[in-house]
Amino acid sequence: MKIADTPPLVTPATDSSLWPLHQIVADLRTIRSQWRTSQQRLPEPSSRELPSRDVLTTIAHALRGALFPLRLGPADLRPASEDFYVGHTLDSALNALLGQVKLELNFAGRTRPDDAGTQLDQQARDIVRTFATGLPEIRRLLDSDVEAAYLGDPAARSVDEILLCYPGIIAIIHHRLAHALYVLGVPLLARIVAELAHAETGIDIHPGARIGRGFFIDHGTGVVIGETAVIGERVRLYQAVTLGAKRFDTDASGALHKGLPRHPTVGDDVVIYAGATILGRITIGHGSAIGGNVWLTRSVPPGSIITQASLRQQTQDEATT
C-alpha cells in the first residue's frame, strides 16, 4: 500500500470548530518523536516499556493491608477470616508485582544484548519470591517501629492508634517495602513505592537508605533522607529534618559519581529535632541529641548534645582561637 493511497486521518474541513484537535494530536506526536530521537530511543516501542504508578499504588495498599489486616485492611474484615484475607490479598499483590518487576527488568535490560526473555522472567520470579518470603521479617521490624512511636510521643494514648493516625508509620512501612525492592535490584519500583509515601505524608526517604529497628518520625512533613544514609536502632526524627548530601562544596569536578556514600551515618538512640539539617558523610555518635534547626556538617562523638547555641559558641571559640 502506498502512502498516497492512504486516506489521512487529518480531515480539516470536518474538524470540530471548537479546537483543531487533529492538529494538536499531530503536534504532540511530533514532539514525542523528537524527544525519543534526542534520547536516542528507537522511534516507537512495540509495547509498554515502563511500570505503572497506578498499579504500584494498588500493590502498596494491598501489602499494607496484608501486613496489618485489622488496622489497614478493609473495614468489614473480621478476625476469623484474617488469614484468608491476607493470603488472597498477598497473592494478588505479588502477582501484580511480578508483572511490574518484569517491566522494569525488561526496560533496564534493553541495552544488555545477552539477556534473553526467559532469563529475565526467571530473575523476576526470584525477586518476587525473595521479597515475599521477607515480608514476615518486615512486619517484625515494623512492630518495633510502632512500639517506638508509642514510646516516643507523649500524645499517643495507645499503641493501637499509631497505625491509624501516624504518617511516620506509613512512611516507614513504604520505606521497608521499598528498601527490600531496592536491594533486590528493582530500584525504579522501589522509588515509586517511596514516592507514594512522600505524596501521602510529606516524608521523603530514598529507598536506598538503611534504617535500623525502632525508627520513629513524628509529624514528619518535610523530612528528607538521602540514598546512602545509614541510621541505627531506636532513632527518632521530627518534622523537616534533612539527612542530605553536602553537594554545595563538591561542585569542582562537575561529574558527580553516583552511588558514593554522601549522606550521614546516624548511631543508635539518636534524637534529631525539627528542622535540623545534617549534611555529608559525617557520623552522629550514638545517644546524641541534635537540637531544632541545627545546621551540622561535621561528625559529633557519641552522647553529644548539639544546639544552635552550642554551635554558635563553638564557632566563636574557633574564631577566637
Added chain:
Amino acid sequence: MKIADTPPLVTPATDSSLWPLHQIVADLRTIRSQWRTSQQRLPEPSSRELPSRDVLTTIAHALRGALFPLRLGPADLRPASEDFYVGHTLDSALNALLGQVKLELNFAGRTRPDDAGTQLDQQARDIVRTFATGLPEIRRLLDSDVEAAYLGDPAARSVDEILLCYPGIIAIIHHRLAHALYVLGVPLLARIVAELAHAETGIDIHPGARIGRGFFIDHGTGVVIGETAVIGERVRLYQAVTLGAKRFDTDASGALHKGLPRHPTVGDDVVIYAGATILGRITIGHGSAIGGNVWLTRSVPPGSIITQASLRQQTQDEATT
C-alpha cells in the same frame, strides 16, 4: 493452648511454585500473634476492634459537602436542592459516624469491666447528637475563617475562591470537626480526621488545640500545632510555623506527663511568619508579629515585633550584660 496443638495452615505439597504463599501467611500470623502477646492482648479478638480510616475519609468528605454544599458538594448540585442534599448527606454521615464512635468507645472500654454494651451505645448516640447539633456553630466559625483568609491574602481575588483553592481552609475545616470530636471524648476519631487533612495539606494540627475565630494559614505546608496550644482570634500563620513543645530541655525525668500544657498560648491578632518556631508553654501577647525563621522559647508582651535581627541583638545584649 499450646502452639504445637494448632494444625498449621501450611500445605507445602500443593503450594504454588512461584512463592510459598501458605508459609508466608503462617509466618505473618505467628508474628501477629507474638505482637498481641507482647502487648498483653487476648489471643484473638472476636470482632473488629478499631475504627477505619477509609470510613472516616468518607464521613469527612460528606461533612465538608454538607457544610459548604455549593462549594465542596457534588458538581451537579443545584441551589434548589441544597437543603435536600444537606439533609441526606448529613444523615448518612452521622449514621456512619455513630458506628465509628461505638467502635472507639468499645475499644477504649475494654479494660473498664463495669461498662455494659448498652451504656456505651447510649453514650455513642449522645456524642453524635451533640456533634450534629454543633455543626451549624462550626459552619459559623468557618465563615469567619474564610473571611480572614480573604482579608489576609493579597492574592485572593474574591471570597469565593478560598474554599476551592486554599489548603489552609481544608485544614481548619478538619480541625474544627476534629476538635469537636476530641472534646466529646473520641480522641482517636478526632486524630484520624486531623491526619486526613495533614495528608492532604501538609498542615498538622493536633485536634486538642483550641483555636479562635478568624484563623488563617497561608500556604501551610509544614505547619505543626501541638495538642495543648491555645490560639486567639484573628491569628494568621504562614508555612512551616511550629507551635511545639520545648521537649529537648525537659529530658531529665524521662517520664513525660501526658496532657500537661506544654505548647504556646497565642493572643488575638497575632501574625506568625513562615518558618518561625515557637516552643513551650509561653505566651505571645496579642497584636504581636513574629518574623520568618524566628526561634522563640520565651514569652513576649503584647504588640511585640520579633525578628531574627532583633533576637540576635537581644542575645548580644544579654551576653554583654
Added chain:
Amino acid sequence: MKIADTPPLVTPATDSSLWPLHQIVADLRTIRSQWRTSQQRLPEPSSRELPSRDVLTTIAHALRGALFPLRLGPADLRPASEDFYVGHTLDSALNALLGQVKLELNFAGRTRPDDAGTQLDQQARDIVRTFATGLPEIRRLLDSDVEAAYLGDPAARSVDEILLCYPGIIAIIHHRLAHALYVLGVPLLARIVAELAHAETGIDIHPGARIGRGFFIDHGTGVVIGETAVIGERVRLYQAVTLGAKRFDTDASGALHKGLPRHPTVGDDVVIYAGATILGRITIGHGSAIGGNVWLTRSVPPGSIITQASLRQQTQDEATT
C-alpha cells in the same frame, strides 16, 4: 420577604430520635443565608456558580495522560494506539474544561452588566482553543524540565524514571498548565490546578509565576513560589525554598496593592539549596548559588555564592564598618 413568612423545613414530631436532622438542616440554611447577606449576594442563585475541584482533578489527570501517554496514561496503553488515546482524552478534557471556563467567566462577570451570555460563551471557546493549541509547546517545555531533572540529580538512573517518581515534575506540569490558564484570564481555574499539585507534592507554585525552561525542584516539600516571581532558564531548587514577598517590612500603609511585583527575580542557571528564604522584589544574578537555610532580602550580582557563613561575615563587616 420576611423570614417569619417562610414555612420552616423542620418537622419535629416525626423527626428521628437519634438527632434533630431537620433542625440542623434549617440552622445550616440560616447560616448560609446570613453569609450570603453579609457578602451582599442575591439570596439564592438560580444555578451553580463556581467551578468544581473534582472536575478539575479529572481534567488535570487527563491532560497529564495526554501530554505523556506512555508514562502517565493508563497502564494498558500500547504505543500503537497512543495517538488515539491522546485525541480522545484531549477532546474529553477540553470539553470539560470549556464548561469550567464558562462557569468562571460567568461568575466573574456577575458585576459587569454589559456582558451578554453569548459573548462569554465565545470568550470561553477562545480561551480553551488557545489553551489547546498551546499544549504542544507546553510539552516541549516539560521535556526540557525532565532533562534538567535527570542532569540535576545524581540519584536519577535514567530519564525515564523522572516522570514516574519525581514530585517536582508533577508540580511543574501542573504549573505550566495553570500558568497558561492564568495568562488566558481564568485565574481561579489556574489556582485550583496549582493547588492540586500542592496537595500531591507539597510544592506550592502560584500560577502567576513565570518560569523558564529546564526548571527542576528536587524533593520539593515546602517549596513556595509567589505570584510575581520570575525565574530564568535552567534553575534548580531544593525542598523548603521560599521565593516570597517581604511583607513584614511593608505593613505601613496597611492596604496592600494586589498584583504589584513583590517576589524575587531569579536569573538563569541559579541553584537555590534547601530551606533558603528569598524575599521581596530582589534579583538573584545568573549563575549564582544560594546555600541552604540562607535568608536573603537584597539582590546579589551574577555568579554570587551565598552561604550562611558568608552572610554572617558580611553582617559583621557591615557592623564593624
Added chain:
Amino acid sequence: MKIADTPPLVTPATDSSLWPLHQIVADLRTIRSQWRTSQQRLPEPSSRELPSRDVLTTIAHALRGALFPLRLGPADLRPASEDFYVGHTLDSALNALLGQVKLELNFAGRTRPDDAGTQLDQQARDIVRTFATGLPEIRRLLDSDVEAAYLGDPAARSVDEILLCYPGIIAIIHHRLAHALYVLGVPLLARIVAELAHAETGIDIHPGARIGRGFFIDHGTGVVIGETAVIGERVRLYQAVTLGAKRFDTDASGALHKGLPRHPTVGDDVVIYAGATILGRITIGHGSAIGGNVWLTRSVPPGSIITQASLRQQTQDEATT
C-alpha cells in the same frame, strides 16, 4: 495550511505488528460515512445528536428510588432522611432528564427549519416540569398496582415483598414513567425507559399502551403489549401473553400506516393466563378470563371464559354449521 502539508495519522511503518489498527479505524470511518450518506445525513454532525441509554439508566434508577425510597432507594437510607433523599435524588434526575429531552427535541427538530433553539429549550423545560409534577400521581397509580399484585398472587406473603421481588412491578414502574414521557412528546426517551425494563424483566410494554390502575403481571417473561393497546382497571396477566397486532392478515397494501389502533382493548377485571395470544383491534369484555395458550383474534363479550377447549368446540361448531 495545505492538506499536503498535513502529516497523516496513518503511519503504516510504525504500526503495531499485531493488527492494522489505523486501517481498521479508517475502514470503519468510511462505512459510517457511507451510512450517513445513504441515510441522507449531513456528512458529520457538530455535536452529539442522540440521547444516551446509559444516562437514561441512571435517571430511571433514581426515579425508582425517589418513588419508593425505603424499598428501592439506597440500603443505608433511614426514614428520618427520606424527604431529603427524595428531593436531592429527584432534582439530579430531573436535571439529567432535561438534558436528554433537549437532545431528543433537537434531534427531532432537525428538519423543522422554523424551530429556534430557545423555543426548544422552553419546550424541554415544560416537558420536564409537567413530568415532574405528575410523579405523585404516578406513585399513587403504582400503589394500586402493588396492591393488585398482593391480592393476585397466592405466593405473596406481604405487600412489602412485592417491590423487592416482583419483576412485574419493575415493568409497570417503568411503563408508567415511559408512558408519561410518550404522552409529553419524547417518544424516544419513553422507548428507552421501556426497553430498560424489558431487558431487566423480559416484559415488553410499548410506552404508548394505556393501562388502568391495579395492573399486575405475574412471572412476566415474554409478555408483549403493543403501542395502541388499551387496558382497563384491575387487569391481571401472566407470562408470555401477547397483546399484539394482527399484522399477518394485512400484508396486502404493504405500506402500514403508523399509529393506527391495531392492538386489543381489554376491559376491567380481565384475567389473561400464560401464553395467550390476542391479536388485532378487538375487545375483551370486562370480567372475562382468557385461558392459557389461547389464540384469539375476535372480540368477546363481557364475562366470557375462553379456553383452548371452548375455542376448539366453537371452531368445530362453525365448521359444522
Added chain:
Amino acid sequence: MKIADTPPLVTPATDSSLWPLHQIVADLRTIRSQWRTSQQRLPEPSSRELPSRDVLTTIAHALRGALFPLRLGPADLRPASEDFYVGHTLDSALNALLGQVKLELNFAGRTRPDDAGTQLDQQARDIVRTFATGLPEIRRLLDSDVEAAYLGDPAARSVDEILLCYPGIIAIIHHRLAHALYVLGVPLLARIVAELAHAETGIDIHPGARIGRGFFIDHGTGVVIGETAVIGERVRLYQAVTLGAKRFDTDASGALHKGLPRHPTVGDDVVIYAGATILGRITIGHGSAIGGNVWLTRSVPPGSIITQASLRQQTQDEATT
C-alpha cells in the same frame, strides 16, 4: 397528630423556577403516608425495615464466586490462593447475609409481641450458620447439575464451558441457595435471590420448589416453576416450560389457601421439551418425555411419551368414546 399540624416542607418563594421541587417532595410524602395508613402501618418507622436487593446482589455474586472460584471468581485468581479467596469472600458474604436475615426476621416479627430482639439475633445467627455449613452440600449438588448439562446438550464441548455460558446453571445455583434460605425461614431473602436469577436468565423458579440432583434447563428463557413443584433426579427442561398451578379451574371459592400443594410432581429422568405447559398437582411418572408445546393437566404414568399428536388422538378417542 393531625396532618394540618405538620409544618410543610414547601418553601414556594425560594423554589427553583424549573420545577416545584418542594411541592413534589411534599406530595410524594403525603402519598407515602396515605399508603402506610391504608396498610395499617405505624406512621413512620424508626429505621430501615426491609432487606436490600442491592446488598443481596452482592452477596449472591460472592457466593457464586466462593462456590466456583476459578470459574465464577475474579479474573486474576490463581489456584494457589483459591482457599484464601474462598474463605475471605465467604466470611464477608455471610456477615452481610446475617444483617439481611436480621432485617427480615425483625420485619416478620413486628406483629409477634413476644419476640425479643436478642432472640431474633440468635435465630439469625443460627440461620446463617446452618446455611453456611450447607454450602459444601450445595456445591456437590451443583456439580451433578453441571454434569447433567454436559451430558444433555450436544452443543456442549466440555464440562468447563457450562459454568461460563449456560444460563440454566446460573438459575440452578441461585435456586439451590434460595431454596436453602426458604427452608431456613427467610422466604423474602430467598425470593430476592431467585428473582436475581430470573432477571439474568429469564428462568423463574420459586425458591419453594424441591429439585433433585442432576437438573438441567437448556436455553431456559420463559421457564416457570411454581412454589410447590417437586422435581426428581436427572430431569431435563427446555425453554418456556411451565410447571404451574391449575388456577383457572379453581376460581370457585375465591380465597386461595396459600402453601397448599398445587404444582406438578415430576419423577426421575423426565425430559420436558420447549413450551410444554404442565398444570396442577399432577404426577409425571419417571422416565417420561413430554413433547414441545404440550398442554397437560392430568397425571401420566412412568415411561409415558406425550406429544401434541398423541394428546389430540387421546382427546378424539375420549370424544368418540
Added chain:
Amino acid sequence: MKIADTPPLVTPATDSSLWPLHQIVADLRTIRSQWRTSQQRLPEPSSRELPSRDVLTTIAHALRGALFPLRLGPADLRPASEDFYVGHTLDSALNALLGQVKLELNFAGRTRPDDAGTQLDQQARDIVRTFATGLPEIRRLLDSDVEAAYLGDPAARSVDEILLCYPGIIAIIHHRLAHALYVLGVPLLARIVAELAHAETGIDIHPGARIGRGFFIDHGTGVVIGETAVIGERVRLYQAVTLGAKRFDTDASGALHKGLPRHPTVGDDVVIYAGATILGRITIGHGSAIGGNVWLTRSVPPGSIITQASLRQQTQDEATT
C-alpha cells in the same frame, strides 16, 4: 500424595463462633478436589485455565461502542474525536481479547501434546488480527440489519432509535461478533459473547448459526436459534420463535453426533411470526410466511403461507386421505 498426609487448613480452636469458617472452606476444597478427580483433571492447575465472563463483558461493550461510537459509545463523545475514541477503544478491546483467546487455546490444547506455547501464541495473534480486520465488514452487515429493523417495524419512527431501543439489534451485534469468533476457532469465547446478549435480551442465538444480511428480530424474548441453522437475507422473526433441533424423534441411538446439521434452513425474505416452532433440518422456502404459534417439522416450498388453520386443514386432509 495421600489425602491423610495433607495438613488440614482447619484450626477449630481459634475459629469464629459465628460459623465454622475454616471447616466450610476445607469442605469446599475437598469437593472441588473430588470434582477434579472425577473429571480426570490434574489435582491442581498451576494457573487460571479458563476465560473470564467479566472480561468478555468489557470487551463486548467496547466493541459495541467502537462499531457505533455516537450511538453506543460514551455519552460525552463528540463527533470530532470519533476516530480517536474508536482507535483507542478498539486497541484496548483487542488486546484484552488476545489474552482471552490465548486462555481458550491453551485450555483446548491441554490434551494436544505437540502444541508448543509459542505456536499457540502465534495462532492467537492470527485469530485476533483476522477478527479485527473483519470488524468493518461486520459493521456493514449490521447497517443492513438496522435498516431492516426500521423497514420492518411500523412503530419505528426513525432509523436512529433502532440502536438505542431495539433488543434485537443488540442480539444481532453480539451474534455477528460471536459468529466471527466461532468461525475462527474459539467457540467458548463465541458462546460467552452470545450468552451476554441472551441475558440482556432474552434472545438466544447459538454463535454457530449462519445469518444473512438484513436480519431483524422484533420484541425477541424467547427466541432460540440453534447451532446449525442457516438463515437467508432479509429474514424477520418475532418473539418466542424457535429454530430448533427435532431431537425428540432421534433418541434411538442415544449418542448424538455433535455438529451435524440439525436445525432449519430459512430462505430469503421469510417472515416467522411470534411463537412459531420450526424443528429439524428442514427448509423454509424463500418468501414464505410462517404464522404465529405454528408447529412445523417439515419443509415448505417458496412462497408458502403457513398458519395454524392451514396446518390443521392439512392434517385433516392427510387424515382423510
